[in-house]
Each structure stands twice: as structure tokens, then as C-alpha cells.
Amino acid sequence: GENxxxxxxxxxxxxxxxxxxxCTYSDSASNYFPWxxxxxxxxPQLIIDIRSNVGEKKDQRIAVTLNKTxxxxxxxxxxxxPEDSAVYFCAASQxxxxxxxxxxxxxxxxP
Amino acid sequence: DAEITQSPRHKITETGRQVTxxxxxxxxxxxxxxxxxxxxxxLRLIHYSYGVQDTNKGEVSDGYSVSRSNTEDLPxxxxxxxxxxxxxxxxxxxxxxxxxxxxxxxxxxLTVL
Numbered sequence: 001g002e003n004x005x006x007x008x009x010x011x012x013x014x015x016x017x018x019x020x021x022x023c024t025y026s027d028s029a030s031n032y033f034p035w036x037x038x039x040x041x042x043x044p045q046l047i048i049d050i051r052s053n054v055g056e057k058k059d060q061r062i063a064v065t066l067n068k069t070x071x072x073x074x075x076x077x078x079x080x081x082p083e084d085s086a087v088y089f090c091a092a093s094q095x096x097x098x099x100x101x102x103x104x105x106x107x108x109x110x111p
Numbered sequence: 112d113a114e115i116t117q118s119p120r121h122k123i124t125e126t127g128r129q130v131t132x133x134x135x136x137x138x139x140x141x142x143x144x145x146x147x148x149x150x151x152x153x154l155r156l157i158h159y160s161y162g163v164q165d166t167n168k169g170e171v172s173d174g175y176s177v178s179r180s181n182t183e184d185l186p187x188x189x190x191x192x193x194x195x196x197x198x199x200x201x202x203x204x205x206x207x208x209x210x211x212x213x214x215x216x217x218x219x220x221l222t223v224l
Contacts, residue, residue: 001170006153032211043201043215044154051211089153098144098169099213103153 002027004092006102013080014110021105023090024072030092033066033073034099038087047088048075080109114138117202117216125224130189132219134202142205143185144213145169145177147198154201160185192223 003026013019025033034049050057050064050073057064061080066073077084087106093099115136124130134143141162146154156169158177166177174196176188189196202216 009151034211034213036213043217044213045215046212049211093211098156098159098167100156101146101154103151 002030002092002100004090004100004102006090006105008105009103010106010108012108012110015080015082017080019075019077019080019084019107019109021075021088021090021107022072023074023092023102024070025092025100026071027092027094028068028071029094032093033064034091035062035064035075036089036091036101038089038104040086044089077107080107082109082111085109115202115204115214115216117200117219119219120217121220123222123224124192126192126194128192130192130221132187132189132200132202132221134185134187134216135183136202136204136214137183138204138206138214139182140204140206140214141182143179144203145175145185145187146201146203147171147196148201148218149198157187157200158185189221192221194223197221197223 006023031052036044037047038044048064050066061078063076087104089104090102091099118133144159145157155171157175160166160179200219203213
């Protein structure tokens with residue numbers, strides 16, 4: 001089955017700096033790669049996703065890049081703000097099939 | 112508004128008791144999933160369903176069962192609760208083919224004493 005590894009497990013940045021979280025996956029058949037944000041005590045919510053036919057996608061301060069050959073994808077957050085502090089999860093799946101999640105990255109943005 | 116709801120939100124039970132966590136969605140989604148979340152392990156898939164009468168085991172299915180008698184509900188049953196099943200449980204759903212986003216319920220925190 002699919003295996004997703006996520007790094008780092010914790011990340012601390014100063015407000016205004018950039019943050020990068022990386023994930024690798026094992027199943028070459030996976031073609032959908034979402035990122036979820038989970039605030040303390042809340043449910044995970046989708047913030048951005050990318051499909052295998054696209055190399056990069058941006059939405060304001062967040063972007064995701066995908067390297068299919070190397071089987072890795074990354075989340076980039078620019079101009080970080082304290083409200084970006086949360087746990088971020090990457091995932092991989094085949095279309096609408098079951099999603100396999102990484103273990104999460106706890107991002108702390110210091111004012 | 113359409114939504115996905117879980118109940119109970121918090122439950123404390125004793126080892127050996129049967130527990131059922133309810134999940135109800137009003138989006139008419141075909142695909143429904145149950146995950147457990149433990150510190151350091153992210154979200155691990157317990158069981159999932161792609162439609163009525165369809166159920167499948169995930170990576171951590173031992174000790175759990177589900178049933179899908181209609182589109183809206185996927186109850187998760189712990190046949191004989193164990194302390195190792197103390198966790199936060201999330202139900203999620205998505206429409207189906209060619210749609211990716213998972214919509215999560217608010218979670219159910221289960222403590223097994």
C-alpha cells in the first residue's frame with residue numbers, strides 16, 4: 001500500500017518568514033496530493049491540493065509543488081502569520097480512493 | 112447547510128464494553144471514511160465505504176467494524192473496547208470519482224479505562 005513520509009515533524013519560524021514542509025510517497029499510481037490544516041481542537045480542513053498532471057499550484061501565500069519522478073511534494077507558506085500556526089498534514093491517494101496521510105508537521109509562527 | 116456530524120463528541124467507557132460512534136452526512140456523498148488520530152501518528156485509516164453495502168478494511172481495522180445501510184451514515188463499532196483504542200476518531204466523506212477534498216466531522220474523543 002501507499003506510504004507517506006512527512007518532514008519536519010515540528011517547525012518554528014519568525015513571523016514574515018517562509019515555511020516549507022516536505023512529503024514523499026511510495027505508490028507511483030497516486031495522483032492526488034492534498035494538504036490539510038488542523039488548528040488545535042478542530043477538524044482538518046483542506047488548504048490546497050494538486051493533481052499529478054500539474055507541477056505547481058499557488059493560492060495567495062501558499063503553494064504546492066510536485067515532482068512525480070522523485071515522488072515528492074512540498075507545501076510552501078510565504079509571509080507567515082501567527083494564524084498560520086497549526087498542524088499540517090500531507091496526503092496521497094488515487095483519485096477519490098482512500099487517502100494515506102503523513103504524520104503531520106506542527107508549525108509555530110512566532111510574533 | 113449540508114454537513115457531516117459525529118456523535119458522541121466525548122465518551123468514556125470501560126475495557127471490554129461495546130461502543131458505537133455515529134457519523135452522519137447530508138451531502139449525499141458516496142465515499143465515507145473513519146480515521147483515528149494519535150499523537151505522532153497522524154491520521155490512520157480504520158475502515159471505509161464507497162457506497163451502500165460496501166465496506167473495506169483500512170490499515171488499523173483490528174477491533175473495529177462498520178456497516179453502510181444507507182448513503183448518509185457510517186457507524187463505527189468497537190466490539191470490545193481496549194485501552195489501545197483511546198484516541199480521537201474522525202469521520203470524513205467525499206463525493207466520489209474525480210473529486211478529492213475530504214470533509215471531516217468534528218471528531219469524537221474516546222477514552223477507554
